[in-house]
Amino acid sequence: MxxxxxxxxxxxxxKPGSVLVLFLILSVVxxxxxxxHFLDFEYILAAMTQYIExxxxxxxxxxxxxxxxxxxxxxxxxxxxxxxxxxLYNYGLPMGLVIAVTLLFGILLGLINGALTTFTKIxxxxxxxxxxxxxxxxxxxxxxxxxxxxxxxxxxxxxRTKVFGFLPLSIFVFIVLIVIMxxxxxQTFFGRKVFAMGTNDKVALYSGVKMHKNKLVLFGILxxxxxIAGIMQISRxxxxxxxxxxxxxxxxxxxxxxxxxxxxxxxxSTIGTxxxxxxxxxxKISMTLINMERxxxxxxxxxxxxxxxxxxxxxxxxxxxxx
Amino acid sequence: xxxxxxxxxxxxxxxxxxLGLVAIILIxxxxxxxxEPRFFSFRVVMSIMLSTxxxxxxxxxxxxxxxxxxxxxxxxxxxxxxxxxxxMIFKSNIDFPIVVVFLVATVVGGLLGLLNGxxxxxxxxxxxxxxLGTMNxxxxxxxxxxDAKQIDNMYIPRNLIKLAQPQESIIGIPxxxxxxxxxxxxxxxxxxxxxxxxxxxxxxxxxxAARLRGIGVNKVKIIVFIFAGACSGFAGMIYMARxxxxxxxxxxxxxxxMAVAAAVIGGTSMxxxxxxxxxTVLGCILLGLMMTSISYLGIEGxxxxxxxxxxxxxxxxxxxxxxxxxxxxxx
Numbered sequence: 001m002x003x004x005x006x007x008x009x010x011x012x013x014x015k016p017g018s019v020l021v022l023f024l025i026l027s028v029v030x031x032x033x034x035x036x037h038f039l040d041f042e043y044i045l046a047a048m049t050q051y052i053e054x055x056x057x058x059x060x061x062x063x064x065x066x067x068x069x070x071x072x073x074x075x076x077x078x079x080x081x082x083x084x085x086x087x088l089y090n091y092g093l094p095m096g097l098v099i100a101v102t103l104l105f106g107i108l109l110g111l112i113n114g115a116l117t118t119f120t121k122i123x124x125x126x127x128x129x130x131x132x133x134x135x136x137x138x139x140x141x142x143x144x145x146x147x148x149x150x151x152x153x154x155x156x157x158x159x160r161t162k163v164f165g166f167l168p169l170s171i172f173v174f175i176v177l178i179v180i181m182x183x184x185x186x187q188t189f190f191g192r193k194v195f196a197m198g199t200n201d202k203v204a205l206y207s208g209v210k211m212h213k214n215k216l217v218l219f220g221i222l223x224x225x226x227x228i229a230g231i232m233q234i235s236r237x238x239x240x241x242x243x244x245x246x247x248x249x250x251x252x253x254x255x256x257x258x259x260x261x262x263x264x265x266x267x268x269s270t271i272g273t274x275x276x277x278x279x280x281x282x283x284k285i286s287m288t289l290i291n292m293e294r295x296x297x298x299x300x301x302x303x304x305x306x307x308x309x310x311x312x313x314x315x316x317x318x319x320x321x322x323x
Numbered sequence: 324x325x326x327x328x329x330x331x332x333x334x335x336x337x338x339x340x341x342l343g344l345v346a347i348i349l350i351x352x353x354x355x356x357x358x359e360p361r362f363f364s365f366r367v368v369m370s371i372m373l374s375t376x377x378x379x380x381x382x383x384x385x386x387x388x389x390x391x392x393x394x395x396x397x398x399x400x401x402x403x404x405x406x407x408x409x410x411m412i413f414k415s416n417i418d419f420p421i422v423v424v425f426l427v428a429t430v431v432g433g434l435l436g437l438l439n440g441x442x443x444x445x446x447x448x449x450x451x452x453x454x455l456g457t458m459n460x461x462x463x464x465x466x467x468x469x470d471a472k473q474i475d476n477m478y479i480p481r482n483l484i485k486l487a488q489p490q491e492s493i494i495g496i497p498x499x500x501x502x503x504x505x506x507x508x509x510x511x512x513x514x515x516x517x518x519x520x521x522x523x524x525x526x527x528x529x530x531x532a533a534r535l536r537g538i539g540v541n542k543v544k545i546i547v548f549i550f551a552g553a554c555s556g557f558a559g560m561i562y563m564a565r566x567x568x569x570x571x572x573x574x575x576x577x578x579x580x581m582a583v584a585a586a587v588i589g590g591t592s593m594x595x596x597x598x599x600x601x602x603t604v605l606g607c608i609l610l611g612l613m614m615t616s617i618s619y620l621g622i623e624g625x626x627x628x629x630x631x632x633x634x635x636x637x638x639x640x641x642x643x644x645x646x647x648x649x650x651x652x653x654x
Contacts, residue, residue, distance in 0.1 A: 072455075116636065120643045125394070125451055126593045130635035133580055137629025250455060263449060293471065295572065299463020306456035310446050 019311050020260060020275055023304075027282035034286040045168060047285045048278075049159035049236065052170045053078060053229035054248050055277040058255040059174075059181050060225035062273045065256055066185075067218055068198040068265030069117065073128040074226055075248030076135035077109045079240075081230025083139040086148040086240035095152050103227040109135065110223015114216040132249065139242040149239030158235040170232055174274075177225075182270045194218065198265025247298060254305040255280050262316055263309060280304075340590045344605040348612055355616040362619055369489055369497075375611040376503035377402075377561050378581055379604055382589075383510045384554030385582035386603045390514075391527045391547045392595030393450040397439060397458035398555040399578030400465075405432040406559030406569040407465045410474030417480050425560050432556015433549045435461060440548025444541040450548075458579075465571045473570040479563055487565040499561050506557070511600040523547060528596025577628070584631045585610050587638040610634075 031038040038044075048055075057074045064071050085102040089095060113131055117124040161169040185191040193214055196204040205211055234240045259276035261268025283304070287297045356362035381398050388395040405428040412424050439457055443450045485491040486498040514520040525533040526543045534540050563569055587593065588609060589602030610631075617627065 072451075116640065120640050122639055122643055123593065125449075126639055127636065129394075129451075129580070129583065130632045130639070132632065134629050134632025134636065137626065137632055141626055141629060247459070250459060253452065253455070257452075263452065293466065295466040295471075296463050298459045299466075302456040302459030302463070306442065306453060306460070309448055309452060309456075310442070313446055313448060 019308065019315065020258060020272060020279065023258065023279045023308075024275065024282075027279050027286070031282050031286040031289070035289040038286065038289065042166075044282075044285065045166075045171060046159075047288075048281050049168045049170050051251070051277070051281050051284065052159070052174050053233045053236075053245065054251045055174055055255065055274070055281075056177060056229045056232070057222075057225055057248075058252045058259075058273050058277060059177055059270050060222040061252050061256050062259065062261050062268050062270050063181070063185065063194055063218055064222050065261050065263065066198045066265055066268045067194045067215065068201060069124040069215060069218070071110075071113055071124060071128045071219065071222055072249045072253070073109075073113060073132040073135055074222065074252055075245045076132045076139070077106065077113075077223065077226040078230045078233065078248065079242065079244045079246075080109065080135040080139040080142075081106045081227045082234045082240045082244060083142045083148070083242060085231060086151075086234060087142050089151060090148055095155050099231055102231055103224060106225075106227020106230060107220050107223040109226065110219040110221070111216060113223070114219025117219070118212045118215045136242065136246075143240060143242045147239040147241040149234075149237075151234065151238060155235055156238045158232050170236070173228075173232070177228075178270050178274045185270060190214075190217075195266060198267075200266075250298070250301055250305065251280060254301055254308065257305065257312060258308045260312065263313070267316070341599070341601055341605060344589070344602065344609060348605065348609050351609070351612055351616065355620065359619050362616075367615065367619070371608070371611050371615045372500055373487065373489075373497060373565065374614060375607045376499040377558050377565060378578070378585060378610065379503045379607045380506050380558040380561060381555050381578055382582040382585040382603050382607050383507060383600065384551035384558075385579065386586040386589070386591050386598045386600070387510070387514070387523065387547055387554075388450070388551045389527075389583070389586055389591050389593060390595060390598045391523050391544055392530065393443070393544065393547065394583065394593075395436075395439065395454050395548070395551050396451060396579045396583075397435070397454040397461060398551060398582060399575035400458045400461035401432050401435045401552050401575075402555040402559040402562060402578060403569065403571065403575035404435060404461050404465045404559070405429070405556035406563050406574060407469060407474065407571060409560055409563060410478060410569045411468075413480060413483075414474060414478040417478065419480075421480060421483055425557065428556045428560045429553045430556070432559065433553035436548040436550070436552020436555075437545065439552070440545035443548065444544050462571070469571045471571070473568055474563075476567045479567060483560070483564045484567060486561075499564055502561065506554070507600050507604050510554075514600065519543070519546060524596055526595075577631075580631055580635075581610060584634050584638070587635055587642075590642075592642060593639055 054075075057078060061071065061074060081102050084105050085098050088098045088101060093101070109131075113124070113128055116122065116127045116131075158170045159168050163169055163172040185194065193204070193209050196207070196209055197211060197214060201211060233244055237244065255276045256268070256273050257263060258279060259268070259272030259274070261272065280301070283300070284297065287300060352362070361367065381402060385395060385398055408431050409424045409428040412419050412427065435457075439450070439454055442448065442453050442457075486502070489495060489497050492498055514523065522533070522538050522543045525536065525538055526540050530540050533543075559569075559575075562574065566574075585606035586598065586603050587606070589599065589604070589606035591598030591603060613630065614627065
């Protein structure tokens, strides 16, 4: 009797989502230990705006990973969109039009990844390993070593514009996108197809899911999100540089995996990704508060990624054994 | 009979690729030389040759990993880490025997590779994600180890630097080029003539079949990771000889992507199970030629990164198209 109780207790605790809760608690504790200013609500919000673009990319990235694909070119695509927008504006296009064209450009970048992956049936990891280098290099060709800025006043500072008097506009956008994408993922036919593609692609194919079309759509959505993130990025900095968001794919992958999405596809949620975004931001805040060097911060995030993927993989397997 | 024909066909296809690469290299060299006559000189040929040994050694390690169906993106970090350890030994005693330091750097690289391989096999995780993590972990570690400082030129023994200088060699060819050719021959022998070499190909082309044939798949994978790491550690010493300093932030950044590009250009299939030493070496020479051409033609260095990406994509897509065409003919 007691054994069974123990087992159900273990079952309740050893869920993939528990890692997230554990890390959330750990990050808050370490943050409080790092500095008394840590629990300042306004400070946390302000810090969140500094990483919000990666969070936005991570939402759409969750869909891609659930469907069994991956895209490690996201940070490069985001910054290429930023540089593209900056160049367009400096050619004299009105900012409103620049934003619209850049979003389309972002979709195009995503579709390039999607088309190369689906039509050639080459692993998306390899294709995006190439486009990661290609997109970043194109950004470097567009902008060179310097930076391009001088945007209109209304456009700059999305992180300082407040909604409802306290919430930075960029975080508001983030929350709206999470809600929309979670509803699409969990409540629509399209969302069920995304899960089906990642769980078993053959079964999905035979039950009438048009794999090519749906994967293209997913890569297009991810491209749109990198476009949005690219626009928000230059609004926050007020300028575009080719080196913005360098290494951002590491943060994005860490957030999505930490949020409980399985690397092998078929499982995951955008709410989980959003919570994991919070964890990563809290850890980054504590590291910045104790003046940790950027290289060491990267190391900690790298370590977090490895630990997360090990633990969540174990827990997924444990859950499968017991269900 | 039909199998014999098929086999003959296979051989001719693979050698066609290598001959094609040689042709591309020669054509590119002549074209660039016609635009910029300074290119036709022994000095330029030497500088092209000198730009490849580091890449060749890392790329051969990467190729072995790709053959076994893994991608190692922490090799640039491993190379820098090993070079830093070697540099620290020289910093404490510049007269330390160079051969021993070579050995230490190779072992350090092998150990870091072992760590990657252990994580990948123990938890059966995708190697790219694991090494993406350890790439940053290793780089952060050496940053801490060096306290953000670099190993300056003054700490590196002259005898090591001499390995990269043509005028210091008795046969006129810098020793690091000879060393890299030696490594290539060694890798070729290991992959083609030994049991473990055949097992690496078997694991890469079909892991399940390899397991059924009694091959310890995880053991083979770990050996591959150790080997790739050891190659990169060894390359770290060549880097020190050629470049003359080691920096924890910049050394070896992006090396892994060049290595993947070189291997893929050389005909290594990203699906695993195939890849040839000669092809990878030719891929490295092509990349080295491209880099030298870029600087001689006055094209901005910023185009380089985009080019590597484009090369990887074009190479894998072409590979796929050629393979599917051949597959249809076969049926």
